[in-house]
Amino acid sequence: MRILVHDYSGHPFQVELSRELARRGHSVTHSYSELYVSGKGHLVAQPGETITFDSIGRGQVAHKSFARRLVQEVTQGFELARHVRRVRPDVALMSNVQTATLAVFAVFAVVFRIPWVLWHQDVYSIAVRSFAGAKLSRHYQLVAAGVEAGEKFASRRAAAVVAIADSFIPVHEGWGTADKVSVIPNWAPLDEIYPVDRKNDWAVEQQLDDTRTILYSGTLGLKHNPGLLVGLARRVIDRGQPVRLVVVNEGPAVELIRDEAARLDVPVTLLPFQPYERLPEVLGSGDLLVVLLDQTAGAFSVPSKTLSYLCAGRPVLGLMPAENLAAQLIDQVDGCVLPALESSLDEAADWTVELLGDAERREELGAAARRLAEAEFALQGSADRFEAILTRVAR
Numbered sequence: 001m002r003i004l005v006h007d008y009s010g011h012p013f014q015v016e017l018s019r020e021l022a023r024r025g026h027s028v029t030h031s032y033s034e035l036y037v038s039g040k041g042h043l044v045a046q047p048g049e050t051i052t053f054d055s056i057g058r059g060q061v062a063h064k065s066f067a068r069r070l071v072q073e074v075t076q077g078f079e080l081a082r083h084v085r086r087v088r089p090d091v092a093l094m095s096n097v098q099t100a101t102l103a104v105f106a107v108f109a110v111v112f113r114i115p116w117v118l119w120h121q122d123v124y125s126i127a128v129r130s131f132a133g134a135k136l137s138r139h140y141q142l143v144a145a146g147v148e149a150g151e152k153f154a155s156r157r158a159a160a161v162v163a164i165a166d167s168f169i170p171v172h173e174g175w176g177t178a179d180k181v182s183v184i185p186n187w188a189p190l191d192e193i194y195p196v197d198r199k200n201d202w203a204v205e206q207q208l209d210d211t212r213t214i215l216y217s218g219t220l221g222l223k224h225n226p227g228l229l230v231g232l233a234r235r236v237i238d239r240g241q242p243v244r245l246v247v248v249n250e251g252p253a254v255e256l257i258r259d260e261a262a263r264l265d266v267p268v269t270l271l272p273f274q275p276y277e278r279l280p281e282v283l284g285s286g287d288l289l290v291v292l293l294d295q296t297a298g299a300f301s302v303p304s305k306t307l308s309y310l311c312a313g314r315p316v317l318g319l320m321p322a323e324n325l326a327a328q329l330i331d332q333v334d335g336c337v338l339p340a341l342e343s344s345l346d347e348a349a350d351w352t353v354e355l356l357g358d359a360e361r362r363e364e365l366g367a368a369a370r371r372l373a374e375a376e377f378a379l380q381g382s383a384d385r386f387e388a389i390l391t392r393v394a395r
Helices: 011-022 066-087 099-112 125-131 142-157 168-176 201-203 225-238 252-265 276-284 304-312 327-332 344-354 357-376 379-394
Strands: 002-007 028-035 052-058 091-095 116-120 160-163 181-183 214-217 245-247 270-271 288-292 316-319 334-336
Touching: 002 011, 002 066, 011 028, 011 304, 011 379, 028 066, 028 327, 052 066, 066 099, 066 288, 091 099, 091 379, 099 116, 099 142, 116 142, 116 379, 125 142, 125 357, 142 168, 160 168, 160 379, 168 181, 201 276, 214 276, 214 304, 225 245, 225 252, 225 316, 225 344, 245 252, 276 304, 288 304, 288 344, 304 316, 304 327, 316 327, 316 344, 327 334, 327 357, 334 344, 344 357
Parallel strands: 002 028, 002 091, 028 052, 091 116, 116 160, 160 181, 214 245, 214 288, 245 270, 288 316, 316 334
Antiparallel strands: none
16 A cells, blocks of 8 residues: 555654654554654655655744644645645544644545545643633634534544544544544554663763653643742752752743743753654653643543653653543553643652662663553554555555
8 A cells, every 4th residue: 555644743653653663564654743743753765765754844843833833734734735745645644733733624625535544642621721711712612612623623534533542432422423433552663762771871971870860852832831840850859859940941941941940949950852762861861751731621631742752761650630541551560640731740759869869779660661662552453454554545
């Protein structure tokens, strides 16, 4: 088959799936948006690989205002449609695509008669509705209704839907699309993200090899409260455990963390997203890796960084809803999961201080994390299921 996999974010495990489909003899084009700033996977074909990589949104910067961002996303939809027309796939797989972009694409997919599969990673309308009146103005209730209409429209136009958790099924029941939903949990690339020594080259370069570190690597947006990272570090220090906060991120949250760290006198290292091939060293430099997810995000957003953390074989602290699938994985490896609230930080700090003072315990939790990743993230089974769905849809 000629397969187009478009993952708007360019995340690692979507790239791994595309490479596996190419190894199985399919002609695969993997594309992403350069507009989205985040840690990305390995998006360059290696010698001997048959996969093709492409992108949309080149040279563009995401607008902050809602109106301009909406126009930009619609424009991206037309660009994605032109991209699909060039590739002319037998079937397309769409992941992490912004709702306006996806709705425009869905219309053109009908015109071009290209069957496609929605890889449903997030229910944006629920997220927007939960933030309206809190982190966003109340008018975003109307925006949430519009986003839901777009999500419903796209889901109905898709020939099949792959959801990442069972919690998505009731949403699709409400949209009348549950009959075409298959659940395939996300994973992380075991061969690309792996345990390394705590004292590695990257840690030495960043002068992190001889200090205890709390590390966060990934996006920070509406679904996250970055101030919790600084508050946690401050409480750990107050308990007599010297620690440095390390945050690998790009965006407005960087300034917030810098200002809050200065106010609370917390040692902090702020770095942009690092080259993907160095991700094992980055994660390996953390004595403790932290996941953030707002309580209102609930079960409809599974932070992929959690899966990478498990692959890296490091202890994990999740400040997030207990019902989230990622929280359940952290529980399985004896990590700590607490609500993403200021009131949770004392308990989180107590757990962190105990962990940082016990090297053997850190080794045990890290080994358990890697074992779980190896048991849960084997590519073969997920690739088999995706290949079967794409084959059925293409036919």
